Amino acid sequence: MRIFRILIAKPGLDGHDRGAKVVAHALRDAGFEVIYTGLRQTPEQIVRTAVQEDVDLIGLSILSGAHLQLSKKVIELLKKEGIEDVPVFVGGIIPQDDVPQLLQVGVKKVFGPGTPLSEIVQEVKSILQEGVTKTGGA
Amino acid sequence: MEHKTLAKLITQIENNPEVAPQILQQFPEHQSKVIGFTGSPGVGKSSLIDRVIRYIRTRDLSVAVVAIDPSSPFTRGAFLGDRIRMREHFVDDNVFIRSMASRGALGGLCDAIFDVVKLLEVSGFDYVLVETVGIGQSEIEISHLVDVTVLVLSPGFGDEVQMLKAGVMEIADLYVVNKSDLPESDTVYSQLLAFLALAGKSEQQLCKASTHANNGVREVVEKIERLWESFYADGTIERRRKRRTRYHAEHIVRKIVEQAMNTVQENATNPYEFVKLALSRLCENHLRGGQGGGI
Numbered sequence: 001m002r003i004f005r006i007l008i009a010k011p012g013l014d015g016h017d018r019g020a021k022v023v024a025h026a027l028r029d030a031g032f033e034v035i036y037t038g039l040r041q042t043p044e045q046i047v048r049t050a051v052q053e054d055v056d057l058i059g060l061s062i063l064s065g066a067h068l069q070l071s072k073k074v075i076e077l078l079k080k081e082g083i084e085d086v087p088v089f090v091g092g093i094i095p096q097d098d099v100p101q102l103l104q105v106g107v108k109k110v111f112g113p114g115t116p117l118s119e120i121v122q123e124v125k126s127i128l129q130e131g132v133t134k135t136g137g138a
Numbered sequence: 139m140e141h142k143t144l145a146k147l148i149t150q151i152e153n154n155p156e157v158a159p160q161i162l163q164q165f166p167e168h169q170s171k172v173i174g175f176t177g178s179p180g181v182g183k184s185s186l187i188d189r190v191i192r193y194i195r196t197r198d199l200s201v202a203v204v205a206i207d208p209s210s211p212f213t214r215g216a217f218l219g220d221r222i223r224m225r226e227h228f229v230d231d232n233v234f235i236r237s238m239a240s241r242g243a244l245g246g247l248c249d250a251i252f253d254v255v256k257l258l259e260v261s262g263f264d265y266v267l268v269e270t271v272g273i274g275q276s277e278i279e280i281s282h283l284v285d286v287t288v289l290v291l292s293p294g295f296g297d298e299v300q301m302l303k304a305g306v307m308e309i310a311d312l313y314v315v316n317k318s319d320l321p322e323s324d325t326v327y328s329q330l331l332a333f334l335a336l337a338g339k340s341e342q343q344l345c346k347a348s349t350h351a352n353n354g355v356r357e358v359v360e361k362i363e364r365l366w367e368s369f370y371a372d373g374t375i376e377r378r379r380k381r382r383t384r385y386h387a388e389h390i391v392r393k394i395v396e397q398a399m400n401t402v403q404e405n406a407t408n409p410y411e412f413v414k415l416a417l418s419r420l421c422e423n424h425l426r427g428g429q430g431g432g433i
Contacts, residue, residue, distance in 0.1 A: 002153045003153075003214060005149075028215040029210075033218060033239045034215070036218065037221065037222060037225070038225065044228075044229050045228040045229055049221065049235075051141050052234055053145065
């Protein structure tokens, strides 16, 4: 039986992971296996974790303002490791104006402050479902 | 093996244990030193493993870690947070860390663990470290899986009466008092020393460590190695591996029986009739060549 595995990671230097924990907990309660990397991870550490844990989805929590650079780097490294098919979503303090740019570098979805957890869970489910349909369930 | 390939194979085995025999037979036999770490939640198993990896890596040996955390019995979800403690090894090509959820298995392990450990062994790692779910007093299954069992304890464990209780206190080859920087650790240490004498075990099976102060880890690894060498020399490892095969087989049989029981309609009026129906269903399946496997 397949249970989806989600990596929740905090790249960069900001030291607040309450948001990441709240989202990880909600996803756990929604029946996912959530791997949490903890604070202050480099994009390299996150992508290597994604490889070893064979995750179906990556969520990045970024409050530092470096979301463009960090997300771009993570997506580049995913390509380098040959796992660019793993979708990435970003949550945190993201100015509305930056959202189009994030989507353009390959981020699947952006969740700003105040997004209801039910909406995050719903979106996560639909992103994963999309992946299953595309790969025929593999 | 590339980490990506290995990771995908583990997922396949985890989601569909029947594929395990086909996957495993593709690789030449290789035996790793398989070491289990168990103990209550929060005693510092993951942090100790982190330091153990660091020490093993100074000698340029490769390490795989499987860290198990519990699945929710209500939602099947899990929060896998062991690798947080091992972050300095994430980008090391000779360290492979995999978090696994218990997925309903009891005893501190998960159903796929036997095949996953086997896969990591044939992948050629020098060491395979298994971290159980944080456990209580009776979870001894880890000792059926590994070559050497390490029980991690910490101050606040309780008095010597706790040590006399049967179960997990009996299975350890090495007792580690972690958090030895905390004041109460000396008491636990001397109580354990007395316990070991009483249980007919050796002082060599006890050590203290502080992952916080980075003390004692070298001794932990050296004692594990000495135990492994002596178990290898006196045939203990071979016996334990035979026992592991038997337990793995038992797991598979139990799963097959469970599947057969699920196919029995609930209109059986008493348990004996239920058993009869389940066994006949089992024989039918078996005759049809459904061997089951994996798990």
